[in-house]
Every structure is written in structure tokens, then in C-alpha cells.
Amino acid sequence: MLDSLLSFFGQGVQMGLVLLIAPAATGLPRLVKARLMRRQGPPLLQGYRDLMKLVRKEAIVAESASWLFRVAPYLIFALTWVAAALVPTFATGLLFSSTGDVIVIIALLGSARFFLALAGMDVGTSFGGIGSSREMMISTLAEPAMLLVVLNMALAAGTTRLPEVADFFVSQPLAIRVSLALALLSLVIVALAENARIPVDNPATHLELTMVHEAMVLEYSGRHLAMIEAASQLKLVLYASLIASLFLPFGIVRVEAGVVAWLGGAAIYLGKIAGAAILLGIWEVSIAKMRVFRVSEFLGGAFIFAFLAILLSFLTQEVLR
Amino acid sequence: MNHAYDVSHFLAGLMLLASFALLYQDRLLAVLRSFALQAIILALAVAWEAWVQDRPHLFITAGLALGLKGLVIPMALHRMIARLGIHRDVEQVVGVGITMLIGLGLTALSLLLILKATSGAPSLAREGLAIALAIILLGLLMMITRRNAFTQIIGFMSIENGLILAATGARGMPLVVEISVAFSVLIALFVFAVFVFRIRERFDTVDVEALESVRGDQ
Numbered sequence: 001m002l003d004s005l006l007s008f009f010g011q012g013v014q015m016g017l018v019l020l021i022a023p024a025a026t027g028l029p030r031l032v033k034a035r036l037m038r039r040q041g042p043p044l045l046q047g048y049r050d051l052m053k054l055v056r057k058e059a060i061v062a063e064s065a066s067w068l069f070r071v072a073p074y075l076i077f078a079l080t081w082v083a084a085a086l087v088p089t090f091a092t093g094l095l096f097s098s099t100g101d102v103i104v105i106i107a108l109l110g111s112a113r114f115f116l117a118l119a120g121m122d123v124g125t126s127f128g129g130i131g132s133s134r135e136m137m138i139s140t141l142a143e144p145a146m147l148l149v150v151l152n153m154a155l156a157a158g159t160t161r162l163p164e165v166a167d168f169f170v171s172q173p174l175a176i177r178v179s180l181a182l183a184l185l186s187l188v189i190v191a192l193a194e195n196a197r198i199p200v201d202n203p204a205t206h207l208e209l210t211m212v213h214e215a216m217v218l219e220y221s222g223r224h225l226a227m228i229e230a231a232s233q234l235k236l237v238l239y240a241s242l243i244a245s246l247f248l249p250f251g252i253v254r255v256e257a258g259v260v261a262w263l264g265g266a267a268i269y270l271g272k273i274a275g276a277a278i279l280l281g282i283w284e285v286s287i288a289k290m291r292v293f294r295v296s297e298f299l300g301g302a303f304i305f306a307f308l309a310i311l312l313s314f315l316t317q318e319v320l321r
Numbered sequence: 322m323n324h325a326y327d328v329s330h331f332l333a334g335l336m337l338l339a340s341f342a343l344l345y346q347d348r349l350l351a352v353l354r355s356f357a358l359q360a361i362i363l364a365l366a367v368a369w370e371a372w373v374q375d376r377p378h379l380f381i382t383a384g385l386a387l388g389l390k391g392l393v394i395p396m397a398l399h400r401m402i403a404r405l406g407i408h409r410d411v412e413q414v415v416g417v418g419i420t421m422l423i424g425l426g427l428t429a430l431s432l433l434l435i436l437k438a439t440s441g442a443p444s445l446a447r448e449g450l451a452i453a454l455a456i457i458l459l460g461l462l463m464m465i466t467r468r469n470a471f472t473q474i475i476g477f478m479s480i481e482n483g484l485i486l487a488a489t490g491a492r493g494m495p496l497v498v499e500i501s502v503a504f505s506v507l508i509a510l511f512v513f514a515v516f517v518f519r520i521r522e523r524f525d526t527v528d529v530e531a532l533e534s535v536r537g538d539q
Contacts, residue, residue, distance in 0.1 A: 175327055176327045176328060176330075176331045177331075178330060178331045178334035179334070182334075182338070296418070297417060297418075300417070301345070304341055304345075304421055304425065307425050308337065308338065308425075308428070311425075311428055311429060312334050312337075314432065315330075315432055315436070315448065315451055315452075316330060318436050319436070319444040319447050319448050319451075320326070320444055
């Protein structure tokens with residue numbers, strides 16, 4: 001009884017935590033980038049201020065917009081938030097852990113992307129259409145690689161439930177595994193593409209020729225834009241947590257360990273996310289954006305890495321059996 | 322999971338990755354660098370096998386791989402490229418995407434084949450053979466898909482990398498054979514070099530498609 005109460009409470013804490021840190025996690029790479037370019041950069045609180053400002057502002061909707069255009073931001077936000085609730089962050093054994101299947105997470109993110117692409121085309125402007133078509137191109141290339149990475153982890157751990165996968169890798173002795181390194185590389189590439197980060201898309205630009213994500217949400221304003229911004233910030237946290245929980249699973253506590261142990265887990269989790277955000281900032285200043293037509297080669301690389309990872313782990317399993 | 326297996330698996334996996342890098346690159350100098358990298362990893366892998374299996378003569382093989390294919394051959398090819406003045410892109414018969422997919426298929430095929438064929442053999446040998454066959458097939462694929470004479474040479478050399486890997490994984494390859502293979506590859510390089518310069522002289526290009534025009538039946 002106490003355990004189930006704890007797991008319920010822990011789930012609530014996780015959902016609050018990811019929502020709370022999301023604007024800062026998006027602001028930190030921006031700050032790191034600015035500092036590396038010898039600029040002052042926006043403070044970490046800027047993300048929260050922007051969201052508050054957008055919520056207070058009037059939402060202007062195009063005349064040609066249908067009901068879908070108004071509903072989509074809330075749907076996208078909700079789907080992304082639920083997906084973020086399923087990824088292990090500071091503790092495993094939470095209320096949703098039994099449903100915390102990677103395939104569910106991919107499906108939730110896929111539906112969110114589907115609604116975003118529909119909303120981009122809904123108003124009928126050419127920018128929205130081009131943004132949607134590019135987003136779909138990127139995601140059709142990224143999703144197979146992502147599924148292969150997941151399959152690789154599932155083959156190793158024997159389950160696709162993320163908390164159990166994390167527990168499994170914590171319990172393993174330290175070993176050099178080239179397949180895991182390849183899977184990590186592949187997942188990082190997919191995460192960069194899915195979050196519209198630099199080699200694929202530039203989050204800081206509104207240049208017509210290059211924008212992908214920004215082109216889709218160009219028609220949104222006010223609270224609708226706030227929802228979409230919050231969802232994309234949550235998505236960044238989600239991918240960072242996913243990578244952290246699969247490849248750096250140390251420090252994740254069991255939920256039964258009690259609230260005091262949670263604090264330790266949460267501190268380590270925040271450290272991992274901050275590390276990922278700083279690395280992302282450094283990565284983004286050190287590389288240029290790709291042409292849209294080269295993205296397929298970049299993401300094809302992710303697919304190759306993921307496939308090779310599966311082949312090599314299969315080889316290891318067969319040879320050592 | 323034992324330590325010896327882990328490291329050799331890691332190095333062999335990196336060699337396989339280098340083979341894919343060879344297939345993926347479309348600039349001559351980048352192809353050359355990937356090839357040198359693969360040879361250096363091969364040298365490390367062979368040295369590791371020598372250490373683990375306690376077969377000191379393999380250190381000579383590792384030294385040959387490092388010296389000849391990690392340094393001498395890339396430098397020689399680099400000078401040839403510089404003298405011919407071709408730093409431009411490599412033309413390909415099929416696109417990169419399809420080539421990579423075929424490469425993945427070949428890799429899967431060779432793993433399945435070797436695992437079936439060698440059941441009961443020691444794990445290090447099976448591992449080495451499986452990845453070596455994949456590297457050999459990828460080298461052949463590279464020779465088929467590229468039209469530039471240089472990348473075909475490099476494809477041939479990477480096949481030889483695979484052969485050395487196979488030879489070190491399996492016990493019983495005598496040192497004489499390994500040394501003669503290494504030197505015959507060096508001889509092959511000279512022959513290739515002469516041919517490349519001749520082709521260049523006659524056709525003003527190193528694109529082997531140009532040779533099609535001298536076929537009698539067309």
C-alpha cells in the first residue's frame with residue numbers, strides 16, 4: 001500500500017520535474033553557445049519568462065484555420081508530456097513504469113509529430129507546407145534508426161520496458177561493448193534530428209530556406225505557441241533522459257528507497273541533463289548546419305550504426321553461447 | 322564476458338566500421354585516411370591477438386600491417402594523387418544509400434554464413450572469421466561500385482586487411498605465408514601504380530569507364 005502510494009507520488013514528482021526543468025534545459029545550450037561566442041547570452045530564466053509572456057498574450061488565429069489548428073498545440077503538449085513521464089529519470093518502479101515501453105514512447109512522439117505536421121499544413125501557407133514536408137522526410141529517416149537502437153537494447157536486456165532496461169544495465173559489470181557505442185552514436189544522431197538541433201535544423205533561425213520546425217509553427221501565437229514551445233522543450237529533456245537512462249544508468253534509485261534517496265537520484269539526474277545540455281551547446285557552436293538534402297545521408301549514418309550495432313551484438317551472443 | 326574477447330570484438334567491430342566509412346566517403350583523400358585508419362586498427366587487433374594467444378610471431382604481422390599499410394601505402398598513394406592533381410569527388414555507379422544497404426546485407430550474410438559453418442570452433446576464431454568475411458565482401462563491393470582507379474586499389478587493399486584479420490583469428494597460418502601476402506600486396510601496389518599512370522597517359526583520366534571504349538565488341 002505504501003509502495004503503491006510512493007510510486008504514485010514519485011510519478012507525479014517526475015512529471016512535475018521534467019516540466020519544471022524543460023525551459024532551463026533548452027536555455028542552457030543557448031547560454032553556452034552565447035558564452036562561447038563571447039556574447040552575454042540570455043539568462044536561464046529567460047525560457048520561463050518567454051513562456052509566461054506568450055501565455056498572457058492574445059492568440060491570433062488565421063482566418064483559414066480549422067478546429068485542428070486550435071486543438072493541435074494542446075494535443076502535442078499532452079502527448080509529449082505523457083511520453084516524458086514514461087522515460088526513467090531519477091527513479092524506476094514508478095506508477096507508469098509497467099507501461100514505460102520504448103515503443104509506446106516512440107508512438108506517442110510519432111502522434112505528436114503527426115498533429116504538428118497537420119497543423120503546419122492547416123492554414124495553407126507555403127511555409128507551413130514546406131516545413132511539414134521536411135519534418136516528415138526527417139522523421140521517416142530518423143524513426144527506423146530509433147527503432148533499431150531500441151531493438152538492440154531490447155535484445156541485450158530482454159525487454160523493451162525502459163525502467164527494466166535501465167535496471168539491467170546498472171546490474172551488468174563494466175565491459176567494452178562496441179555495439180552499445182554504435183547504438184549511442186545512432187541515438188544521438190536521431191536525437192539531434194528529432195529535436196531540430198544544428199546539423200539538421202537551426203533552432204535560432206527564421207531563414208526561409210533552412211527552417212524546418214520553425215516553419216511549421218510560424219502561424220502560431222500566444223498560448224498556442226507557448227504550448228508548442230513547451231512541448232519542444234519537453235522533447236529535448238525526454239531525449240536527454242532517454243540517452244542518460246540507457247547509456248549512463250547509474251544513480252537511478254528504486255522508488256521504494258524513499259523520498260530522501262529520491263533527492264540523491266534527482267541531483268544526479270539534473271547533473272546528467274545539465275551535462276548533456278552543455279555538450280549540446282559546445283557541439284552546436286563547433287559545427288555548421290547541413291543542406292536539407294544531405295540530411296538523408298546524416299540520418300542514413302544513424303541507420304547504419306544502429307544496424308551494425310545489432311549485427312555485432314547478435315554475433316557476440318551467438319559466439320559466446 | 323571475458324576481457325580478451327571484449328577487446329578483440331571491439332577492434333574487429335571498429336575495422337568493420339572503417340570498411341563502411343570507406344564505402345561512405347566520396348573524396349579521395351578521405352578514403353585514403355579511412356584506409357590508413359583501418360590498417361592501424363588491424364595492427365592493434367593483430368597485436369592484441371598476439372598478446373592474448375601468446376604467439377609472438379603475430380607481432381611481426383602487426384608491425385607489417387602498421388608499417389606497410391598504415392604508413393607506406395597511404396603515403397605512396399597520397400603522393401600519386403598529388404602528382405596527378407585529382408582531389409575532386411569520386412564518381413560512383415550506385416548512390417551511397419543503396420551501396421550502404423547492400424553492404425549491410427553482405428555483412429549480415431557473412432555473419433550468418435560463418436556462424437553456421439564454424440559451429441564448435443573457438444569463439445575468437447569464429448568472431449574473427451565472420452567479421453573478416455564481411456570486410457572482404459565490403460572491399461569487393463567497393464571495387465564494384467567505384468569507377469575511380471584509386472578507390473578500386475584501396476578496395477583491393479582493404480580486402481587484404483580482411484584476409485589478415487581472418488588469418489590471425491584462426492590458428493595455424495605460417496608466418497612465411499603472411500609475409501609473402503604482405504609483400505605481394507606491395508608488389509600489386511607498384512603494378513597498380515604503373516597501370517594508373519598508363520591509363521592516365523592514354524585516356525587523360527583515371528575513371529575506368531574510359532576503358533570501355535577500347536572493348537572490341539562494341
